[in-house]
Amino acid sequence: MGAYMMRIWCVKVARNFLFYEEKRELSLREEILVRIMTYQDIKEYAESVFEYVRGVRRDLHRHPELAFHEEWTSGYVEKELQKMGIAYVKGFAEYGIRGIIESGKDGETIVLRADMDALPIEEDERHEIKSEIKGAMHACGHDMHTATLLGVAKILMETREQWQGKVVLLFQPSEEVWPGGAIRMLNDGVLDGYTPKIVMANHVMPDLEVGKVGFHGGTYMASGDEIHIRIKGHGGHGGVPHLLTDTVLTGAQILVALQELVAREVPANIPTVLSFGRFEALGATNIIPDDVYLAGTLRTMSEEWRGRMKARIREVVSALSTAFRVETSIDIKDGFPSVYNNPELTEQVRQTAISAIGQENVVNMEVRTTAEDFGYYTQRYPSVYYRFGVGESGNVHTAQFDPDEESLKTSVAVMVAAVMDMCKSKN
């Protein structure tokens, strides 16, 4: 009897001594080693790790940690990687972890990223699986993302004879708060020495049905920069404006002029938003104050126009300050860059998803003017950021957000299938 037949025979004998659940695991995990995994196998494998993935999600959900404080979460991930026998390095952006699964064969490098931080929101009392930390909640689904990546890691580790190349796992802290964990991990050299074929991440999508995923090739999410403008003049009695410089009127002129940049200078096919939510002029009915402060956000879908808008904002503010005889200072805090999905790779992953879960479960998504620090990876490496449906779960960033955990089966299966398709073993 050859080694191959011997293996199958051992599996068959072993099965007869096991109960159903164990039998199912053994048949999956052993049988796939002697044949090439099909999409059906991947889905069944994702089902077989579902209880594990859901358990991780629940543990993380009960212990949310805010950005820059993910110590417990990071320790949890570390222990899981240890249990799986996956090599890792920790300490990127303080609590970030880089795991690595080597197939032992030459091939592509695939990078998978999950974010780990929660939000300062008090969770809705009525939720069954609920935060146990006061004032913190996984309201953006990052517990779902970290659980997904651990599930994916488990499958890829166990099936590494099935693919070639290596998979880098990034468990990233602090996505929600500027400057974000992504840029800090990159600056800490988390991908130095690697040439990723793709950096991939997925994110929960409320109101998209469970079992579905969504893609958008090209620029998908906006950059988000903060604009702070301070106006300084010589205020005074509102009844004698010819004796003072009017900081409030200058602020109003600046607001209008900057909106005209969006309306008149940015091409209409580049979605751009400039919103000022703060206009501080603490005078009175008859007092023009010395100081006025404006704060707003600039969001756009093109890195080229992002740079040009920032330069033009400075020019317009400076010109108006000369015109109205006031001093202005402008501080633009660079937020996250736009999320750019490599079109060819997005199409490739989309086709994999269609093969794995069916055309009817793969949707196209509209662009969004929200921001995400995954943009930093997309500006440096070919990347794909896609969504998985979590059903009617309430909106993200609200106390009511309550994703359907069944969606974890799809999130795990599609990511594993995408890796397997890109790293098909040639032997």
Ligand SMILES: [Zn+2]
């Ligand atoms: Zn969020």
Ligand SMILES: [Zn+2]
């Ligand atoms: Zn998020």
